[in-house]
Amino acid sequence: MDGRVKPGHDDGEAERVEIILRQRPMTLSLETRDLTIRFGGHVAVNGVSCSFRPGELTAIVGPNGAGKTTYFNLISGQLTASTGEVWLAGRNITAMSAPLRTRAGLGRAFQLTNLFPNLSVEENVRLAVQAAAGVHYDMLRPWMRRTDLIARADAILDGVALGARRRVAATALSHGDQRKLEVALMMALEPKVFMFDEPTAGMSVDEVPVVLDLIARLKQDPTKIILLVEHKMDVVRSLADRIIVLHNGQLVADGKPAEVIASPVVQEAYLGVARGKTAA
């Protein structure tokens, strides 16, 4: 889909593709310019300008109600900005609908688990695989004939350790497994930009590593942009290359994890509040 090198091509071509791929990180970028949204008199996200680079995991932190999820919604298209712009890979995508932004390469895992509750786990993932393959309106072939898509879905399920639960309805999964499935849906989309919204929230201690390993593995691909909203500071510290801090809808800090965590504005605006939170 995104120009991966397929085995069996002649080496010369493979090498050329390889070179193009290595140059591509420079062209992929995600940027918000002066992004703002108002709900009545309340400004939930206020003039946030920030650009995200491939091969970098940016953690977005801030107290509850700081506008982190709203910022995500503005980027992935669930909300439309009042003013300001979103740019992806040199394209202004501000006016695009959510489905089109997904097709353009934005992948989103939601904070509140957002699945197809009465469909089985494998059907959930197959739907995402199908979307990634661009199969939208094929109504002449039965699903079971698409063995290619079924195999991909199975591989993704195994990747998040849900293979054994594939025939269970999504709603019957434990909370932690639902979170994993949520992440699996995003992985299946093969996006260029991964947006995790508190992927480990409400997970039991032994389930957290599965998701963190997954994110860590993603980080090794230098072509992907990863955004992570997270409350747990230990998670942020271990994964983030960069932290941005939102407070009252505004971007108040941006930099290397150590610097940001140490900065007085963050200590005051966020960490004082958040310490109580993480303990809970």
Place this chain on the structure above:
Amino acid sequence: MMILSGDPPRSRVLSALLIVIVALLALAPFLFPGAKPLNVATKICVFAALVASYDLLLGYTGTVSFAHTMFYGIGSYGIAIALYTLGPTWTAVGAGLACGLPLAVLLALAIGLFSLRVQAIFFAMITLAVASAFLVLASQLSGLTGGEDGRSFQLPELLRPGTVFAKGVFGITVSGRTLTYYIVFVGAAAMILALLRVVNSPFGRVLQAIRENRFRAEALGYRTVFHLTLANCIAALVAAFAGALNALWLRYAGPDTSLAFSIMLDILLMVVIGGMGTIYGAIIGAVIFILAQNYLQALMGLASSAAADAGLPLLPGLLHPDRWLLWLGLLFIASVYFFPTGVVGRLRGAARQ
């Protein structure tokens, strides 16, 4: 398996039931040669397809539409008007289909694109309004539609009851009527199999996804308004074709047989009784409903006089044939109460345990 698109009935009882139903319907002209039984069999075929197409909307996408009888009526009137004005030829049948089916699809497309963007309730209201307008239009444009009286017409030579192909085949006369029945039967079977294919295709899975969580389907990259509109168009096409078959059988199209809201209610009941989101439920629902509608009264007459003969108190009055609608109503309440997932849902649930 392929003909069922990899979606077998998934319950032994259900499979057996379906095989019996299909076999009886396939042999209906030979097994039940009377006029009424054959009418009932035809109605079951037509409604099984019509209800299955409604199930595509209600059961698979979760969209409530009240315009289904309108599409059904467009198909009926297409055939009726064409055969009435052009005379009883196959060309007229073709012309009726060529006008009716695309008209139904175009209307469905317009309604869908206009109203499926927003909440489902708005779509339901719009379909209600358009269907009412269409009903009024059909009654008022009497020059074209025959108004309240509808249009009676002659069929092409080959389909007329007077055309006899063979006598004494298993004791019955194979006539144009028999041929018409088989056209309806094969047409309905083809439509149901086609719908089964649609719901089990990648497209059909997206429809289910939209029913389950439209927001998430959008987030996966599906532009759901197009899926819903397309489903609406397919349902309209099938409904119109079912309407055309029904008109061919009745040699008549009028507001009461094709556009009335009572038919819409019947369709809803059949979907719910059979089981939403299964397609097979349409067949079961149509059989139960139409048999009850046609034979409950006679059955009650028998029961009532039997009870009277036995000298039982109260029962003869309760079972009096005039009270058959009361019992029909009770039957439906009971079936929805005891089988909230429909007969098919219940049977599959039992098979899983």
